[in-house]
Amino acid sequence: GQNIDQPTEMTATEGAIVQINCTYQTSGFNGLFWYQQHAGEAPTFLSYNVLDGLEEKGRFSSFLSRSKGYSYLLLKELQMKDSASYLCAVTDSNYQLIWGAGTKLIIKP
Amino acid sequence: DTAVSQTPKYLVTQMGNDKSIKCEQNLGHDTMYWYKQDSKKFLKIMFSYNNKELIINETVPNRFSPKSPDKAHLNLHINSLELGDSAVYFCASSQGTGDYNEQFFGPGTRLTVL
Secondary structure (H helix, E strand, O other): EEEEEEEOEEEOOOOOEEEEEEEEOHHHHOOOOEEEOOOOOOOOOEEEEEEEEEEEOOOEEEEEEOOOOEEEEEOOOOOOOOOOEEEEEEEOOOOOOOOOEEEEEEOOO | OOOEEEEEOEEEOOOOEEEEEEEEEOOOEEEEEEEEEOOOOOEEEEEEEEEEEHHHEOOOOOOOEEEEOOOEEEEEEEHHHHHHHHHOOOOOEEOOOOOOOEEOOOOEEEEEEE
C-alpha cells in the first residue's frame, strides 16, 4: 500500500527553527510537495522537490532524499502566523498525488 | 479575479436531502479535483477530471456524482445525505496530470448534515 507519515503535532517558539519530517512509501515517485493549511482555510502550495537536495525559498526550505524516502520542511525565524498544518504529498508512478495527514504546528510566544 | 471558486461556502441540511456544490476555475487548467477533509483533517481525494473526463474515482459511495460540463467547471452532487458526509469539501485544479501537478484549491465548502 501507499503510505505517508508525518508527526501529528509539533510545538515551537517564535523566532526559533523547526523541522517537520515526512517519510513515504509509494508505488513510484514523481515529486514531493509541501502545502500549508491555516485553520478554516484551503491548502496553499509551499514547495516542490523532485531531485535530491535542499530547495530554499525565503524562511522555508525543503529537503528530499529519494533513496531514503524522506523529506523535511525547515521553517526558520518562526512567526506566529506560521501556526498552521503542513501537508506532505507525493506524486506516485500513476501521477496521482498521495497526501499525508498533515502536521499541526503550534507556535508559542 | 478568484482562481478557484466554490459555492456555497457553508451548507447545512437534513439527512436524506440532495445537494450540489459548484466549482469553477479561471486558470485555464485541464485537471480538476474534489477532496473531502474530515474532522481529523485528513485530505482524501474523491474524484479527478482531466478535460471533462473522469480519471480518478476513489472508493466513494455512488451517492456522490461529479459532473463536468466543461473543463473550467466540476460540480459535485450528493444524494441522500448522511451524517457521515459532514466535512469540508475542497475543489482544486492543476495544469495537467504530470509530475509537477501543483494544485490550486478553492476556499472549501463546509457541509453539515443534521
